[in-house]
Amino acid sequence: MTITPVTIAFAIMAIFALGGGLGVVANRNLVHAALFLVLSLFGIAGLFVLLEAPFLAAVQVLVYVGAISVLITITIMVTRRIMGITETINRQWPVAAIAAALTLVTLGFVILSQFSGQMPVADVPPDTIARMGAAFASHQGYMLPFEVASVLLLAALIGAIVVARD
């Protein structure tokens, strides 16, 4: 496996993603955890870029970094009163750890046994984004799911307002 800039980039992004994830679950300071989440999300955006899905990358940054993590951070700051509590891990953490480990083993096994090894890769057609846009708006494509998603978002919006208001 030769070291190429792409590999390096991938390594950096993967480290961002995984390290950030680790920070999220391991850090006691919730705000830091949130910041780590941002980091991890950035890494993932980078991975999208490497996967030649720049659209998704941009959306990732816009939605997650720009919106969701901001929300999360604000929530943390608003509910800061309990941040004195040092105990961040509950009693069942061993179970969690075991479950996680087993999952990792299973997934890793399946991945390595099934998807390892090089394979011929076709190029991404240049007009992917245009086609995606068309597909979202055409009834042969994903019009209905698209509408459903928008309804979902509307419902979430209203629901959030109703739940969170005094």
Place this chain on the structure above:
Amino acid sequence: MLFMNMSPQMLQLLVWLIPIPPIAAFFIILLFTRGNKLASDLVAVGAILLTWVIAVLVLIAALLMPHLGEEPIQASFLWLPLGEASGFRMGTLVDPLGAVMLFFVPLTASMIFIYSTGYMASGSYWTEVKGEAHGTESHGSDEHGEVAIDSAGRKVTRFDATRWKARFMAFIGLFAGAMLLLSVADNLLMLFIGWEIMGLCSYLLIGFWHNRIYPNQPKRITPVGASIKAFMTTRVGDVFMLLGIAWLYSFTGTLSFRDILYNPEVLNALNTPAFPNIPALYPMSVAEAIGVLLFIGTIGKSAQFPLHTWLPDAMEGPTPVSAMIHAATMVSAGVYLIIRMFPLMTVGWDGHHLTLPMQAMTVIGAFTALFAATIATAQRDIKKVLAYSTISQLGYMVAAVGIGAYVAAAFHLMTHAIFKALLFMGSGSVIHAVEHGEEHAHHHGHHFPVDFDAQDMFNMGGLWKKIPVTAWTFLIGGLALSGFPLVTAGFWSKDEILADAWAHQPIVFWVLAAAAFLTAFYTMRQIGLTFAGQPRTPAAEEATQRDWRMNLPLVVLAVFAIFAGYVGVHEEFPVLGHLLGGNFFHRFVGSTLLVEPEKLPFDWTPVLLSVGIALSGLLVGWLVYIVKPLKAGQSDPLARLLGPIYTLLENKYYFDELYDLIFVRPARWFAEKIVYLLLDRGVIDGFLHFVARTFEWLAFRNKDFDTYIVNGAGDGVAEGIGNLGDSFKYVQSGRVQQYLAVVALGVLMLAGVFAWALFLR
């Protein structure tokens, strides 16, 4: 002009619409405006006036049609398909005869509706108090609040007669709708439907004041009794009529008037022997048999001789009911039926010796006319008099049809409906006045026996001053009834019948003439007793009635009672004949038949005879009852004249008692002894009880099984599950993450299984 260019479809649609509004009013009132008297009045009156307008439109259109007789306004649809060819059709038909119906039915109906809104707006009657004196809900508020004890030991109190006014309006609405349905029907079935609805309404309305009783007169029939009696009696006729209809349908395969009555093939076909293999009945043709059956229906509906007893008792209903059902419309329906069926009745009539139904009609009609007239002379109750007079007049018409005087019968049907309705409403107005008088007098401290009868003519007298409008209109009606020459409608129609009778059946003529004499007499008697002289009771002293809703219809009908006759003046009648365009009515209605009935040459004899008879009858009545009017407490001078016959007449030849003896009692006995005790109690109940006991025994055995085995098992299961739940509920820790952990592990297991199944093997 509107009617000239009215398209046939439009016209047929209008005809369809005629019966709708009153029926609609019925439903609207019962469903929505029941609680509100004013609204109900408006709905009902509005509906009937709408109907009247439509009817008038149709009527005018029909009159403008050149050949209404040949091609009438007709429309029908297949209602109940039977097989491919045949089936019951529903349809409307307006031919000249129907047009006549459309002329007087909506007219009188509308008048009576308006009248009812006034008549039902006040008044009260005695009712029995069950339990607590101050009524339970079923009796509601009583006007005076006093409770009396009558001779039969019943607690009685006054009851507000206006309580169910809305319901009343609804019922008469339904009734009017049914009558109009019958009038525009183009087939026997539809006619029969209207016929039966009217029967029902008559039942409902006669018994309308269903909680009314007559204190101190336990023998007197109550509204409930009267209604049952009327219903039952008419049923008898209806059953035979239905038989006739069924026979007709089975023979011809249709019930449509046009198809049967106006096509010679069918009529000829009907002219075959009914019972070919019974020599005794051989001469009777199918048409005759059916005709007789249908005529029996008429006997029931129009209260002809054997089945006449219900009509006088029907007077227990509110007076508008009497006016509408028992004068203008329903009883006329019977006559309308035989007129309508005239071609069938006269199958095989060569103009000289009558067919079987015609004979029956002639005999029964003529007899009834005289017989009822005799009874009418001796009645005390103002409405009873009118009732019997109605019977006798209907007898006239029946007899007229019997002798083949088709047009005359239709003519008299129309005029009689108008002036008899007028008379009834007049009598109602009188009764109202007297009841008011009674109340006023009561307030002024006069004490009345609880059995004071506001309908008894001997409690009246001298009302001429009190209620002039009623008096005048009543007079006009009375003169019309007794056939006062030239200026009343009754004269022309009755005269035509008599002329026909004179020409064909002299005997019938003399019978009817006698009846006419009596008619004139009792009319005068009635007027005399009611209006002339001095008041005989404080009630009459204080009597008053000035309600325009009741007076307006009187006036309107009075006008018609005078002028309605001029449409049918014989063209050879001096002066008037030409003046009035020569017997339009005869030409118009005559065109209904295939062969125009022949016009009799004008003959002075019957005219003069009938005039003389009418005038003499009036004169006698005038002499007896008006020249020296009765004093209070004085008995009927006629009683002295006739002696025992008077009592016989007063008791209506004891017909009620006779029927009670030969029909009612045996029926009661049979019902009680045989049906109730033997069949019901003995056989049916016995069997049922046996079955019941058997199953009871089985059930107990079953119960044990249930308790010990089924319940044991069931409860066991339930308890087991309950315990299980108790021990397992702690799984529900309420900790989301715990659940999630379990989920994760479960999924993990599944994943492991899949991984093993897919990749490891």
Place this chain on the structure above:
Amino acid sequence: MADVFTTIYDWLTGLLAGWGASQLVIDLVMGLLGSIITVVYLLTLALVIIWVERKFIGRVQDRIGPNRVGPWGIFQNIADVVKLLFKEIIIPKGADLIPFMLAPAITVASVFLIWAAIPYARTLIGTDVNIGVLYLVAVSSLGVMAILMAGWSSNNKYALLGAFRAVAMLVSYEVPMILALLVPVILSGTLRVNGIVEGQGVWYVFSMPLAALIFYIAQVAEVGRSPFDVLEAESEIVAGFHTEYSGMAFAMFYLAEFLHAFTISAMTATLFFGGWRGPFAQQYPTLGIVYFFIKTFLLYMLNVWGRATLPRLRIDQIMSFCWKFLTPLALVLLVLSTLVDKVASILLEDVVPNYYAAGSLVEMLPRSAVLLSVNLLVGLLAVVWIARQGRKERQRLAALTSPAPIERQAAR
């Protein structure tokens, strides 16, 4: 001389290739070079524009403005920078060090990153990614996070309040901004920034003036300059999220703000004012950079003018203005204009065969006319509506404050 940039680029790549570097290395070097150049010139530009702004505001406020250091005080900023460099960066007690230090960097970075996708000329653009617009939005949304970090980590209630305010406002104003941003995308049918510029045969500000206005307002709010400068309202919250910052850290926020103000002008110019477009810019891309900077500067001056003159709004006013007016307006405008656009394209089919043609001025005229009419209509309605609201509000206030009961009597 027609196209300096390509010439230089080709020369450099040729040079490197001559030294025997692989294509990848060349890309790397060029990319690095480009970003370095961008950053450097932006920093210098910042010095210039800050001086200009201070002068301008001085004039507006009837002062002279900086005038001591150098002729017309040109070197004032350099002096300031030196001063700030030597000042200590005070780290408050209980501050969260890493975010505290990270925040200014991210803020500046978010501004710099925007410039990577802004075309100076037809052939001069950092990276012409095919999702450029989206990129712009995404990157500019990073600043929010930085502000949050700063506000929280400096362990100061004013700072936190300021941060909350700022975040609330910025997040809100992203909505109308993006809605308005969709307009050029729809009109030009591409997300490529350069594609959008090339599509503007008629500047979109002329076909969709309302959208341009909304976008500009939202952007000003994103910068947080007056009238939207509640996030550093001295009278209420000392200096907002950067209260605790001093020295170079503060300088970076300061720099970021000014640069951001300039950047949004650049974005507006690019997206609505035809970017580098201008006479002969197609043939001689070198001219494009001139046009671009002229437009940007003019827009920037507009911004400064507003900052110098407009009073500060209340936070609730700002929010309700965004949610109750700007966003609905943008939505209505978007839906209506696209609808009318479609209908017109169908109706005018035979009159104007290539209705959607983009690029040349003449071809674009009919469509622009249609859209312009829609904009004017919507704008008119909006003005009428807002006038009514204003009248209501005035009456309300009058009712609240009017002391004379007589008037009320009359009013009744």
Place this chain on the structure above:
Amino acid sequence: MIPLHWYLLVAAGLFVLGLYGVLARRNAVAILMSIELMLNAVNINLVAFWRYLAPEALNGQVFAVFVFAVAAAEAAVGLALIISIYRNRQTVIAEDVNMLKW
């Protein structure tokens, strides 16, 4: 070119981290963050498979977009819930909110 399974492994790692966080963290917000991690792991998988197995097809990216939508909705509602819980019970510890039990 980077082999597919690297991405998959990264995704798996993220997913596992998220899973652990969901199961082990006490703070509800932290749990929410972990859920976001898992969602992102899924997204990586989707996009990676799209890129390597079917670049012409759109499904992968479209799916990812829908995941974004769902994630946004979920975050909004979840955080709103957390805030209201905090307002009512002064806690954001997931297991302190256990009124719904036997």
